[in-house]
Amino acid sequence: MKEGGVTMEVGNDAVAILTISNPPVNVLSAAIFDRLKELLTEAMGRDDVKAVVLIGNGGKFSGGFDVNIFERAQKAGDISIIPDVSVELFVNVIEDAKKPVVAALEGPVLGGALELAMSCHARIAATKTQLCLPELILGVIPGSGGTTRLPRLIGLPKALEMLLLSRSITSEEGNKLGLVDAVVPSEELLKVSRQWALDITVRRKPWIRSLHRTDKLGSLFEAFTVIKKAKQQVKLTAKNMPQHQACLDVIEEGVIYGGYHGILKELKVFRELVFQETSKGLVHSFLSQRATTKLPIVNDIGRKPRPVKKVAVIGGGLMGSGIATALILGDISVLLKEINSEYLLKGIKTVEANIRGLELTDDKAEKALMRLKGVVDYSEFKYVDMAIEAVNENIALKQKIFADTERACPPHCILASNTSTIDLNIVGEKTKSKDRIVGAHFFSPAHIMPLLEIVRTEKTSSQVVLDLMTVAKTIHKVPIVVENCTGFAVNRTFFPYSQSAHLLVNLGIDVFRIDRLIGNFGFPIGPFQLQDLAGYGVAVATTKQFSLSYPDRTFESPLLNLLIQNGRNGKCNGKGYYVYEKGSKPKPDSSVLPVIEESRRLTNVMPGGKPISVTDEEIVKMILFPVVNEACRVLDDGIVIRASDLDVASILGMSFPSYRGGVIFWADTIGADHVYTSLEKWSKLYGNFFRPSKFLEERAKRGIPLSAPVSMPSRARASL
Numbered sequence: 001m002k003e004g005g006v007t008m009e010v011g012n013d014a015v016a017i018l019t020i021s022n023p024p025v026n027v028l029s030a031a032i033f034d035r036l037k038e039l040l041t042e043a044m045g046r047d048d049v050k051a052v053v054l055i056g057n058g059g060k061f062s063g064g065f066d067v068n069i070f071e072r073a074q075k076a077g078d079i080s081i082i083p084d085v086s087v088e089l090f091v092n093v094i095e096d097a098k099k100p101v102v103a104a105l106e107g108p109v110l111g112g113a114l115e116l117a118m119s120c121h122a123r124i125a126a127t128k129t130q131l132c133l134p135e136l137i138l139g140v141i142p143g144s145g146g147t148t149r150l151p152r153l154i155g156l157p158k159a160l161e162m163l164l165l166s167r168s169i170t171s172e173e174g175n176k177l178g179l180v181d182a183v184v185p186s187e188e189l190l191k192v193s194r195q196w197a198l199d200i201t202v203r204r205k206p207w208i209r210s211l212h213r214t215d216k217l218g219s220l221f222e223a224f225t226v227i228k229k230a231k232q233q234v235k236l237t238a239k240n241m242p243q244h245q246a247c248l249d250v251i252e253e254g255v256i257y258g259g260y261h262g263i264l265k266e267l268k269v270f271r272e273l274v275f276q277e278t279s280k281g282l283v284h285s286f287l288s289q290r291a292t293t294k295l296p297i298v299n300d301i302g303r304k305p306r307p308v309k310k311v312a313v314i315g316g317g318l319m320g321s322g323i324a325t326a327l328i329l330g331d332i333s334v335l336l337k338e339i340n341s342e343y344l345l346k347g348i349k350t351v352e353a354n355i356r357g358l359e360l361t362d363d364k365a366e367k368a369l370m371r372l373k374g375v376v377d378y379s380e381f382k383y384v385d386m387a388i389e390a391v392n393e394n395i396a397l398k399q400k401i402f403a404d405t406e407r408a409c410p411p412h413c414i415l416a417s418n419t420s421t422i423d424l425n426i427v428g429e430k431t432k433s434k435d436r437i438v439g440a441h442f443f444s445p446a447h448i449m450p451l452l453e454i455v456r457t458e459k460t461s462s463q464v465v466l467d468l469m470t471v472a473k474t475i476h477k478v479p480i481v482v483e484n485c486t487g488f489a490v491n492r493t494f495f496p497y498s499q500s501a502h503l504l505v506n507l508g509i510d511v512f513r514i515d516r517l518i519g520n521f522g523f524p525i526g527p528f529q530l531q532d533l534a535g536y537g538v539a540v541a542t543t544k545q546f547s548l549s550y551p552d553r554t555f556e557s558p559l560l561n562l563l564i565q566n567g568r569n570g571k572c573n574g575k576g577y578y579v580y581e582k583g584s585k586p587k588p589d590s591s592v593l594p595v596i597e598e599s600r601r602l603t604n605v606m607p608g609g610k611p612i613s614v615t616d617e618e619i620v621k622m623i624l625f626p627v628v629n630e631a632c633r634v635l636d637d638g639i640v641i642r643a644s645d646l647d648v649a650s651i652l653g654m655s656f657p658s659y660r661g662g663v664i665f666w667a668d669t670i671g672a673d674h675v676y677t678s679l680e681k682w683s684k685l686y687g688n689f690f691r692p693s694k695f696l697e698e699r700a701k702r703g704i705p706l707s708a709p710v711s712m713p714s715r716a717r718a719s720l
């Protein structure tokens, strides 16, 4: 079958089976909808057809609308690119059809696919089918009846939970709620669906048009109460995102004025939302995350990943135990190595606490923990497929561990480091197997943060990179593959984030104002609270590394050392910029202000000795434009393959707000020229730290977006 096809087969029982096929997950394109409409119309007109069953090919109903279509429409500013099926196909052809249409569901039934299924007269599902309306994740609302039919089928409270949280449910839960009429084993799906469709024709089963139902909506008063409460909640939980409020407004209108009115209103709002910046950012983020594994040479020449079944993690501290947790949860056996039994016990207890914190079923938690074994020497390393070093950022220690690991492991074993900053060539200097050395940079907490930065040197083999990318997928992380340099892609790009925050404080800006503004921008916490959380030791160590590699743009702030001297270590001892007390939120600590004053006195960077006066908007830009500037250098140096990888890294690794599309996407919405001229101005006022990079200057002057491909990275230019 050609891509984007639908076939029709009419059986002896007079049931027409329409099969949607668009591998791998049968996403719905304009061509599929056209063909579906054509075949449904034909089936309705044929005398030998009594009823219709819709099914997806290969045990998957459908992953919903093809999200690429959204991006194409957004770029072209043309709504007609997105198939308009809500009224003509879903209401007129399917729901109001003269013959019953039954949806046979299996695998993913997401977004527009669930909307399609809800417009049918019954839904039969295989066990463990996944039902979800994830549209809000893309910055829109369902555009084909989802906001109207779902509440009518399962009631408002549950529908709001599924819609506002993009919560996925199984067919079993769907059956209890009334979304699914019957759950059957996969092998019986088609048989039961056919019979169900025939039963509808003779009224043995009800013929239900969900748009016309009101029985599950409750009274108007009840409906208003539920919606009002949800509106108050999303004001707090979905700041800066219009789609949640819009979704509730549309549902409300459907409840007041009826299902058909709801459908029309939904379509109108969907079409407005899809062109808003939020949706553009979220669609970009969705597609960029799926593009990170498309790597020339590594996975486009039929290379196959080798199985990685057993991994040694060296170091049972916060990072090591987090990595071990992520691996055992992904069905990979782990040897956790520490230097003595006391540290080992601590590490194992941390893994256990991590697992407990995830609230898994007892069985799942126990199975995961059975995959963990603690060791204090290298004797069992001869059985591992990969070793990940996760000790503190001490070069000599890392070099020794790498040399010992190389001796103890089998020759195929991948030798990975979780260093966040140090050049991998230095880490692996004392080993012979340079082709097996790779960076596996996890983000803290490693069992929760979804990013894995895979760092390759000039010598790392493509096989090793592919193996690690596959491990990432197994443990549900998004991998980005980057080249080797101090800080790699993520920490290097975001080093100026805390640097500029420190520079601003030393220029006289209040720390808590900065944290508040960065929070309003969409980061979960500001740079100072983040530093409190991570502990100052990490920041001091990375600043040392960065100042060696990038001395021209490192701001040496004495503030962290002053805080440490004053007995403040951040959250770990309850005292940092904020006060941390058990059971209450962190509170700004005014007793930190004299320490900050001391730092200002020592750096003496305030022009004329007076705090600078800048607007809130400018503060956010002064913190984030230096990040964009470094991202430009990272692109220019060819550290990442494509700009969108930096967008993914900034969202998944640094919690940059996903609805802003990532650091480069956001900068392009502002314009390279504005970023450049702002940095140029600040560099004249406040020094070299802000000096725009050559790459940024060139793109700004030539009017080229920062996301446009780099024709030749600077390191390639240098080798000419």
Ligand SMILES: C[C@H](O)CC(=O)SCCNC(=O)CCNC(=O)[C@H](O)C(C)(C)COP(=O)(O)OP(=O)(O)OC[C@H]1O[C@@H](n2cnc3c(N)ncnc32)[C@H](O)[C@@H]1OP(=O)(O)O
Binding pocket: 024, 025, 027, 062, 063, 064, 065, 066, 067, 068, 108, 110, 111, 112, 113, 115, 134, 135, 138, 141, 142, 143, 144, 146, 290
């Ligand atoms: C108007 C309507 O209301 C609007 C809508 O329908 S919006 C669309 C809603 N749908 C979604 O958001 C679905 C998102 N997709 C997913 O959650 C998952 O991909 C899935 C559960 C369907 C399958 O997961 P899994 O089996 O792990 O496979 P996964 O690797 O993610 O996907 C397989 C391929 O399909 C692609 N894909 C999946 N869903 C897609 C979609 N909706 N659009 C475009 N591509 C999609 C993936 O990018 C991937 O491509 P690749 O092979 O080139 O890497």
